[in-house]
Amino acid sequence: MPEPQLATTSLGKSVDIHRPEGVTAPAAPTVLLWHGSGPDERDVMGPLARAVAARGVVVLVPDWRADAADGGRAELLDSLAFARDHAAGGRLVLAGWSAGAPAAVGVALRPETAGGWRPAAVVGIAAQYDRPARTTGTVLLDDLTAGRAADAPVPVRLVHGTQDTLEDVAYSRKFRAALAEHGWEADLTEIPADHAGVIMTAYDPAARRCRESRDPAVREAAAVTARVIADVALGV
Incomplete structure (x- = not known):
């Protein structure tokens, strides 16, 4: 894969733009991929972003800081505005890992967060959904049970490791069930x-x-994560 292009949001945060081989313009579906709560860790998402881009998808990975006074909300939403401009009205999917996951799903559940805009789909990776999302400030499970989520659900895809000792897979199982119960198309x-x-x-x-990681077993397992994101972005 070619080296990512470096860009900057209006708030001065760096964004890596990973493009499929041979794509020089936003001609492919786009994924905005948020890292977890570590400050400015877009590099952590690089391996996954490259694997997704290799499947024909443009992947944007911005820095953001969960330790900011607002928990990172302004930087996350600023990167979303950047991604929407970059996608130029094309198919845009939100995805996030750990703390980035509920931030992404929260925009779909509460589109007023982004001025009424909804992503084409969202992907949540290895997260809890019973804590306030960094983008909305609300607990997503509470949004669902209170009937305050969007009235036009978008597809939600969850990915979780069964060996995760930080965020147990039970969190995603519970959230997937809650989404389905309230009429959302949700897979885990x-x-x-x-x-x-x-x-x-x-x-x-x-x-x-x-x-x-260079461990073949790790890379094989995570290739499934990349496939899920790419398939969602490509509308497969």
Whole structure:
């Protein structure tokens, strides 16, 4: 894959733009992929972003900081505005890992967060959904049970590792059931991976961050995550 193009949002946050081989304009479906709560960790999502882009999808990975005064809301929504401009009205999917997952799904459940706009679909990876989402400030499970979610549901795809000891797969199972109960098209794909492995990385205790994994088993499992995201973006 070619090296990602570096861009900047209006708030000055860096964005990596991963394009499929041979694509130089926004001619392919676009995914906005949010990292977790580690500050400015777009590099952590690089392995997964490259794997998705290799399937024919443009992937935007912005930095954001969960330790900002607003929990990262302004930076997340600013990156969404950047992605919407970049996609130029084409198919745009939101995806996120860990804390980025409820942030992404929250925009679909509460479109007023983005001025009434809804993504074509959303993908949530390895997360809890019973805590306030960084974009909406509300708990997604509460939004569903209170009937305050969007009245025009979009497809939701969840991916979770069965070996995840930080965010148990039971969280995604519960959320998928709640979505289905309230009329949302929701699927859950479970893979043999831990919290880092689900995005093709391994946690490095010395660096206190995730690094790309070269373990064939990790890469094979996370390739499923990439396929789910790409299929959703391509409308498969």
